[in-house]
Amino acid sequence: MSPRKTNLREQLVATAAAMIAEQGTAGLTVRAIAKQAGVADGVLYNHFSDKEELLAQSLVTHVRNVEATLGELPEAGSGSVEANLKAHLAYGLALHRAILPAFAGLIGQPAVLERLGDLENDSWRDRLAAYLHAEKDIGRLRPDADVGTAAALIVGICHEAVLSGLMPHTPASRKPDVGRIVATVLTGIR
Numbered sequence: 001m002s003p004r005k006t007n008l009r010e011q012l013v014a015t016a017a018a019m020i021a022e023q024g025t026a027g028l029t030v031r032a033i034a035k036q037a038g039v040a041d042g043v044l045y046n047h048f049s050d051k052e053e054l055l056a057q058s059l060v061t062h063v064r065n066v067e068a069t070l071g072e073l074p075e076a077g078s079g080s081v082e083a084n085l086k087a088h089l090a091y092g093l094a095l096h097r098a099i100l101p102a103f104a105g106l107i108g109q110p111a112v113l114e115r116l117g118d119l120e121n122d123s124w125r126d127r128l129a130a131y132l133h134a135e136k137d138i139g140r141l142r143p144d145a146d147v148g149t150a151a152a153l154i155v156g157i158c159h160e161a162v163l164s165g166l167m168p169h170t171p172a173s174r175k176p177d178v179g180r181i182v183a184t185v186l187t188g189i190r
Contacts, residue, residue, distance in 0.1 A: 009047040012037050016058035017065060025055060025112070026105030056115035059102060066098045073127060076134030081141065081190065085154070085182045088128050092158040093176065095124055100162050125155050132189070145189035157181055 015037040019028060030051050034041045048054040070091050074084040106112050132147035141147065161176050 008039070008043070012039070012044060012047060012054060013057045013061050016054055017061035020055075020058055020062045020102045021065065024101045024105045025059070025103070025109070028055070028105070030054075052109070052111045052115045055109075055112045056119055059112075059116055060119055060121055062102055063095075063099055066095060067124070069098075070094055073131070076131055077138050077140070081135055082182055082186060084131070084135075085185065086178050088131065089154055089157065089176075089178050089181060092124055092128070092154065093161055093178075096158040096162040125151060128154060136189075141189050147189060150185050150189050153185055154181070 012033065016028070016033045019033060019036060030044055031041050033054070034044055044051075044054060048057070073091060074087050076084075078084070129148060129151040132141065132145075132151055135141045136143070136145050136147055157176055
């Protein structure tokens with residue numbers, strides 16, 4: 001791919017990611033993205049096989065942009081496992097709150113979600129699981145600790161905290177007690 005094509009592809013992804021951050025994905029059209037990027041509608045198809053590919057790439061960029069504002073996650077072996085898990089959970093809660101509007105519009109667009117799932121993506125969940133595995137490997141967690149389940153529980157708390165506010169007849173998303181959640185998880189793996 002020529003540098004011009006690569007640059008225009010990156011520009012289109014950045015434009016769509018900015019639009020997603022501002023208005024979400026519901027109703028986002030190729031025409032609107034092209035207009036915002038200052039190119040003709042058909043140009044997008046020179047760089048992407050379809051709208052779903054562009055949106056999937058743009059969602060990854062949007063998530064990365066949000067993550068860049070959340071700071072660094074702790075490394076295995078540094079600080080205490082408890083403090084590190086609290087930092088991971090706080091990061092996950094903030095991330096989920098920030099990206100929910102972008103993903104809410106995808107409920108009726110399974111093709112975009114499928115394309116997103118096909119992309120190589122170093123997700124926060126993957127980094128959390130890798131952190132827990134590393135802590136286990138250096139002996140700060142039990143050798144038989146089920147760190148995969150611990151990661152799933154922490155991610156599930158983030159999902160519940162954010163999604164419960166969308167469901168009718170449920171209380172608005174309450175702020176989870178990070179200390180109690182981490183203490184409960186650590187009871188099973190430390």
